[in-house]
Amino acid sequence: MPPALRWAEPPEGPVVVLLDQTRLPTEEVELVCTDVPALVRAIQTLAVRGAPLLGIAGAYGVALAAVRRFDVEEAAAQLAGARPTAVNLGYGVRRALAAHQAAAANGATPEEAAAATLAEARRLHQEDAEASRAVAARGLALLDELLPGGSHRVLTHCNTGALVSGGEGTAFAVALAAHRAGRLRRLWIDETRPLLQGARLTAYEAARNGLASTLLTDNAAGSLFAAGEVDAVLVGADRIAADGSVANKVGTYPLAVLAKYHHVPFVVVAPVTTIDPGTPDGASIEIEQRPGSEVTQLTAPAPAGAAATGPGSGTLVAPLGTQAYNPAFDVTPPELVTAIVTEAGVVSPVTAGGIAELCARSRQVTIS
Structure with a gap:
């Protein structure tokens, strides 16, 4: 690649x-x-x-x-x-x-x-790239601590591999480390509607790296938890507030609720640079709203040399003129997060004090 x-x-x-x-x-x-x-x-x-x-x-x-x-x-x-x-x-x-x-x-x-x-x-x-290597090692150590005995079955959402990083990624890098250590039994991959980053990108990276993986529709996750097939959830983050609230690809918050109900660890993996001490809590995070056409249409990857796709270029899956709600992210409160793994350390339980201590230890957090 x-x-x-x-x-x-x-x-x-x-x-x-x-x-x-x-x-x-x-x-x-x-x-x-x-x-x-x-x-x-x-x-x-x-x-x-x-x-x-x-x-x-x-x-x-x-x-x-x-x-x-x-x-x-x-x-x-x-x-x-x-x-x-x-x-x-x-x-x-x-x-x-x-x-x-x-x-x-x-x-x-x-x-x-x-x-x-x-x-x-x-x-x-x-x-x-260095942070990616560090979070992979710390994340694997945490998985082994939370799930003694190995043979981890991990559920992930969106894409968190080499396609998002200067190295091998964040949450995906942890799953990859578990695979290389012979301790990954299955990587469950949410398709991640509406733009299918899980199906198009994470499944692509999993296949290239030889991981045992299975793709599922986002709304099948509940049945997977109910069947006892998930040992841990690993996700990335786009912004972590000072209180430990986590903004990530929309669909993450429902997974955290499911994980809490089913007593499954919910782990966020991100570099320290994703922590924003200037954002006090989850309610203060600005959530990007994407075009409704991403929901009402399906757009296949364009062939090489074709013009870039955009609104109006896909196949309608809803009646013309249908209004769509399409936030790019949702926010998971800290009480639903088992741990936040960074290259500078692990925060667990996730509290404002723990986040502040981690930031104080890290030379990388210089966000004003």
Whole structure:
């Protein structure tokens, strides 16, 4: 699989290259972004997605503006506002912008300031890869502690693998570590309506890595719990508030309720950069509302060379004019979360005090 995101410098000038996730699993097609508006479109259409990777994309986007001599401040504003819920996007943008501003303030030439910005984006990319390795190890250790005896049957939602990360992912990286250790019996994969990130992306990554996995419709999860077939739930996060509330792909909260009722551990896996101390609680998290057409239509991945799909381009599955409710995320309160696993440590039970202590220990949490 090509990397989910990379910086390239062809003769015609530097670009940000993305693995277009809207084409998966049928085709592995790269999308080349030569300017910030193209990258913003890629973010908004979910060609690139996933909280940690959005942070990396945001940082490289600022670097792209600096290297190509675009307005860096304006580029940063466009990128930071592309998707409101995922805190990592703004974090990556601010880090790269701060590097550019610091270099300029110290008398750097435009070329030197651009180089400093790109170096910061690359640093963030490397940090996320290291964080991915650390959360995989910590997550597996927690699973073994919660579920002695191995042979774990894990349910996941949305996509949390290499497609969302500078490394092997967050929650998926834990399942992958369990697989490699011979302790993953089954990975249950929610399809993740309406855009099917579980079916299109997580099943794709599971197959590529040889995991024993089974895909299920989102509304089949309850029967799976009732049958005693789930040992733990592993999910990622797009924003974690100061009180431990977790915003993640819509459909996560019902899984947490099911897990609580059936006494199944519900574990959130995310880098520390996903924690936002400036958001006090779940009610303060801005939830992105997506187009209703994503619910009322089904859109298959476009073949290579075809025009990008958008509202009105799919097959109707509801009467024309039907109103649709389509939040991209929901919020799980901390009392339903067994543990939050980060590269800096595990918070369990999940409390505001535990989150604050974790942030105080981590050098990575610099979100203002």
